[in-house]
Amino acid sequence: DIQMTQSPSSLSASVGDRVTITCRASQTINTYLNWYQQKPGKAPKFLIYGASTLQSGVPARFSGSGSGTDFTLTISSLQPEDFATYYCQQSYSDFRTFGQGTRVEIK
Amino acid sequence: QVQLVQSGAEVKKPGASVKVSCKASGYTFTTYGLSWVRQAPGQGLEWMGWISAYYGNTRYSLNLQGRVTMTTDTSTKTAYMELRSLRSDDTAVYYCVREGQNGDYVFFQHWGQGTLVTVSS
Numbered sequence: 001d002i003q004m005t006q007s008p009s010s011l012s013a014s015v016g017d018r019v020t021i022t023c024r025a026s027q028t029i030n031t032y033l034n035w036y037q038q039k040p041g042k043a044p045k046f047l048i049y050g051a052s053t054l055q056s057g058v059p060a061r062f063s064g065s066g067s068g069t070d071f072t073l074t075i076s077s078l079q080p081e082d083f084a085t086y087y088c089q090q091s092y093s094d095f096r097t098f099g100q101g102t103r104v105e106i107k
Numbered sequence: 108q109v110q111l112v113q114s115g116a117e118v119k120k121p122g123a124s125v126k127v128s129c130k131a132s133g134y135t136f137t138t139y140g141l142s143w144v145r146q147a148p149g150q151g152l153e154w155m156g157w158i159s160a161y162y163g164n165t166r167y168s169l170n171l172q173g174r175v176t177m178t179t180d181t182s183t184k185t186a187y188m189e190l191r192s193l194r195s196d197d198t199a200v201y202y203c204v205r206e207g208q209n210g211d212y213v214f215f216q217h218w219g220q221g222t223l224v225t226v227s228s
Contacts, residue, residue, distance in 0.1 A: 034214045043202055043218035044152065050212045087152055091213045094166055096142065096154040
């Protein structure tokens with residue numbers, strides 16, 4: 001299986017901050033990288049595919065970048081509704097795998 | 108709109124089996140694959156496997172192979188996930204997820220509401 005490692009595991013930030021989450025794959029996955037947001041007690045919400053393409057309706061303050069093994073999710077100006085856990089997921093292999101998640105908390 | 112409605116919470120004893128259903132609506136059922144993803148309490152997301160709603164072929168996580176079976180009933184637009192020989196560490200919320208696709212990119216676009224399965228003696 002392709003291992004996905006996110007960092008940090010958690011972070012504290014304030015409204016308006018720029019936040020960056022990193023995801024690293026154990027082998028090259030080109031740009032077959034997706035991002036999801038999950039709030040407590042809710043199903044995950046799909047945000048980004050192909051490493052950088054925003055799903056329709058996702059605010060433009062979210063952006064993704066990277067290729068190969070290293071990827072980032074950036075929130076340019078954190079909003080109250082963005083406090084959640086974020087997961088990366090690879091779709092390069094038919095055996096899909098997720099990162100362990102990054103919890104974004106209020107400072 | 109796309110909806111995936113899952114069956115209700117289950118409590119099972121160790122060694123038992125559970126079968127979770129996922130009824131789809133709002134799209135042509137056989138056009139998209141379905142995955143199952145689970146989440147243990149306070150933990151991350153774990154992909155369990157995938158089924159083609161059209162052909163019925165499957166791929167299962169190596170961690171679960173031998174204990175999990177995924178099926179679909181195209182007449183009722185329902186997907187099923189059966190997990191056998193349950194252990195306490197199978198306690199989790201189980202999600203069915205419909206794929207989306209854009210070119211070569213495949214992603215988990217639509218999620219069911221989740222089904223809590225509790226394994227306890």
